[in-house]
Amino acid sequence: MGWGVGWGALRRWLVLGTAAFTAATLLGLAAPGEAGAAASGSGCAGRKVRTLSFSTGSVQVFKRGGYVCAATLPRTVGGRKAMSVSVQARGNRPVTDTGRYIRRAGPVTVHAGQRCVRVRGSVGAGSISSGWILC
Numbered sequence: 001m002g003w004g005v006g007w008g009a010l011r012r013w014l015v016l017g018t019a020a021f022t023a024a025t026l027l028g029l030a031a032p033g034e035a036g037a038a039a040s041g042s043g044c045a046g047r048k049v050r051t052l053s054f055s056t057g058s059v060q061v062f063k064r065g066g067y068v069c070a071a072t073l074p075r076t077v078g079g080r081k082a083m084s085v086s087v088q089a090r091g092n093r094p095v096t097d098t099g100r101y102i103r104r105a106g107p108v109t110v111h112a113g114q115r116c117v118r119v120r121g122s123v124g125a126g127s128i129s130s131g132w133i134l135c
Contacts, residue, residue, distance in 0.1 A: 041071075041073060041103070041104065042060045042062065042069075042070075042071035042073065042104065042106070042107055043071055043104065043106065043107040044060065044062040044069035044070065044071055044106075044107045044109070045062065045064055045069065046062040046063050046064025046065075046067070046069060047062060047063055047064065048060060048061070048062050049061050049062065049063045049134065050119075050130070050133065050134075052119060052121065052128045052130055053128075054121070054123075054126045054127060054128040055075075055126040056074065056075055056122075056123040056124045056125065056126030057072055057073055057074045057075050057083070057121065057122075057123035057126060058072070058073055058075070058121075059071070059072050059073075059085060059119055059120075059121035059128060059130075060073065061087075061119055061130075061133075061134075063134065066111055066112060066113040066114070067109055067110070067111055067112065068087055068089070068109065068110055068112045068117050068119075068134065069087070069106075069107050069108065069109040070085050070086075070087045070106055070107065070108060070119050070121070071085055071104050071105065071106030071107040071108075072084065072085040072104060072105040072106060072121035072122065072123060073103070073104050074103075074104075074123045075123070077102065077103055078102070079102065080100040080101060080102055081100065081101065081102075081123055081124055082098075082099075082100055082122070082123070082124055083098070083099065083100070083101045083104070083105035083121075083122065083123050083124075084096060084097065084098040084099075084105050084120070084121065084122045085097050085105040085106040085107075085108055085119075085120070085121045086108065086118075086119070086120040086121070087108050087109070087110045087117055087118075087119050088110070088117060088118045088119075089110045089111065089112040089113075089115045089116075089117050090112075090115045090116045090117070090118075090132060091115060092110065094118070094120075095108045095109070095110050096108065105121070105123075112134070115135075116132040116133060116134060116135040117130075117132070117133060117134050118130055118131065118132055118133070119133065
């Protein structure tokens with residue numbers, strides 16, 4: 001070849017370059033959904049379908065495919081507060097996250113398919129229950 005680089009080394013660089021380009025492309029395609037989740041502060045992926053507001057916070061509800069995800073966010077951030085979030089697909093037990101958090105309770109995700117879900121959330125003394133939604 002004359003440049004001091006063999007065909008084997010050239011082939012390796014070509015394969016590595018192609019792999020890096022493919023990985024960057026796939027990450028770029030996956031990032032928009034995740035970027036929206038990070039921007040919302042909920043930690044959920046998907047499309048926001050509801051915000052359930054109450055006196056001390058709100059519950060954000062997202063849907064992606066047959067999955068429903070929710071997280072409770074306090075109205076004001078600062079210090080640990082008792083928080084909870086719960087999502088229940090009709091016919092199943094609720095999936096709950098309860099504790100003393102600074103930024104959010106959750107996210108919790110359930111596979112709902114085409115079934116209705118009930119979402120509950122609380123921050124301190126304030127709370128909300130959605131009833132059956134997304135039917």
